[in-house]
Amino acid sequence: MKVLFIGGTGLISSACSELAVQRGIQLTILNRAQSRRYPPPAAAELLTADVHANPAGLAALLAERDFDVVVDWIAYTPQDIERDLTLFTGKTGQFIFISSASAYQKPLVHYMISEETPLENPYWQYSRDKIACETRLMEAFHRDGFPVTIVRPSLTYGPSNLTLCTNSWQHPYTIIARMRAGKPVIVPGDGTSLWVCTWNGDFAVGFLGLFGRPDTLGEVFHITSGEVLTWNQLYTQVYSALRVTPNIVHIPSDWLAAWDAEYTGSLIGDKSNSVVFDNSKIKRFVPEFDCQVPWSEGVKRVIAWFDADASRRTIDAESDQQWDAIITAYARAFPVPKKSG
Numbered sequence: 001m002k003v004l005f006i007g008g009t010g011l012i013s014s015a016c017s018e019l020a021v022q023r024g025i026q027l028t029i030l031n032r033a034q035s036r037r038y039p040p041p042a043a044a045e046l047l048t049a050d051v052h053a054n055p056a057g058l059a060a061l062l063a064e065r066d067f068d069v070v071v072d073w074i075a076y077t078p079q080d081i082e083r084d085l086t087l088f089t090g091k092t093g094q095f096i097f098i099s100s101a102s103a104y105q106k107p108l109v110h111y112m113i114s115e116e117t118p119l120e121n122p123y124w125q126y127s128r129d130k131i132a133c134e135t136r137l138m139e140a141f142h143r144d145g146f147p148v149t150i151v152r153p154s155l156t157y158g159p160s161n162l163t164l165c166t167n168s169w170q171h172p173y174t175i176i177a178r179m180r181a182g183k184p185v186i187v188p189g190d191g192t193s194l195w196v197c198t199w200n201g202d203f204a205v206g207f208l209g210l211f212g213r214p215d216t217l218g219e220v221f222h223i224t225s226g227e228v229l230t231w232n233q234l235y236t237q238v239y240s241a242l243r244v245t246p247n248i249v250h251i252p253s254d255w256l257a258a259w260d261a262e263y264t265g266s267l268i269g270d271k272s273n274s275v276v277f278d279n280s281k282i283k284r285f286v287p288e289f290d291c292q293v294p295w296s297e298g299v300k301r302v303i304a305w306f307d308a309d310a311s312r313r314t315i316d317a318e319s320d321q322q323w324d325a326i327i328t329a330y331a332r333a334f335p336v337p338k339k340s341g
Contacts, residue, residue, distance in 0.1 A: 001212055002026045002066075004092075006051055007073030012098075012156045014038035015200035016071075016207055023208065028067070030058075037160055055083050062087060069211050071096040076126070081133045085140055094147050094212060099134055101154035101222050101277070102127040102270045111194075114278040115152075115220045123269030134220075141218045149210055152222040154275065157298060158200035159305040160312070164235065165195075165271040166323070168316035173306050177315055179242055184327050188253040188267050191232035194274040198225040199293035209286030216285060224277045225291040231271075234295060241299045251330050259326055 121127035
């Protein structure tokens with residue numbers, strides 16, 4: 001099977017790349033540069049191109065090629081989809097679009113999320129763009145037979161990234177450093193909302209099970225763990241793995257969003273909501289999908305990855321200072337009453 005990954009060296013896609021070559025898939029990875037954090041598998045063919053800046057060059061590079069499966073890991077806007085429709089119509093048997101579970105209705109009208117849950121997120125432009133991409137692709141499927149399959153990951157993590165809702169995406173060791181130093185760590189709200197975190201290797205099993213399947217065309221799947229934990233549990237299990245005492249400060253999500261508008265999308269439009277996913281559809285199509293790595297084990301692997309090499313332990317000083325400022329301001333506005341007696 002010939003498969004093209006556009007991207008393929010990110011947090012989720014790197015695990016899928018590794019599993020693909022292990023399964024004997026003839027994998028081509030197209031990216032603009034080598035990733036230091038997620039190097040591509042040695043067995044993959046590498047193509048260099050900037051899909052966003054040079055579509056004409058990309059078209060020339062792929063002109064004589066066709067693939068059984070194309071996965072675009074880095075399509076975010078309808079403009080990206082129009083480019084992909086031009087490039088791959090008639091040149092692939094399956095095009096897989098990576099959408100996002102953040103596109104699901106906010107706020108939810110029912111706690112259990114299935115693929116039939118409406119798509120509507122008024123808080124996050126990223127999610128609205130993903131919805132627009134899905135709409136365009138399904139239009140192309142129904143009108144022109146474009147062979148699309150849509151996949152909606154939720155919060156997926158791996159050895160090199162601890163995807164807590166208050167952390168630095170580019171420098172994920174930052175939250176671990178705060179915990180180890182005994183500094184307070186922000187947990188949005190009261191920490192009791194439910195969430196699901198999925199190990200990237202577990203996601204890869206469900207994802208690759210969709211490859212080359214005519215019965216998945218025109219279908220939508222989310223692929224997530226079935227382990228549901230509160231944010232308090234997610235944070236305290238990291239503390240437990242680090243063997244340090246928790247030092248958590250609960251701050252309302254809307255207060256955080258008022259401080260920094262970035263939290264409007266990532267918290268109010270996503271992680272401050274409780275999410276529980278019905279994974280019966282992906283399990284029906286891919287029976288071997290069964291998440292093996294619980295959060296308590298995954299965080300140990302993440303910590304071990306950082307501890308194995310000091311160069312990996314980079315700190316986002318700006319975010320670290322911002323959290324200190326937020327905590328100080330919140331404590332000033334809402335001081336904890338002193339205990340009497």
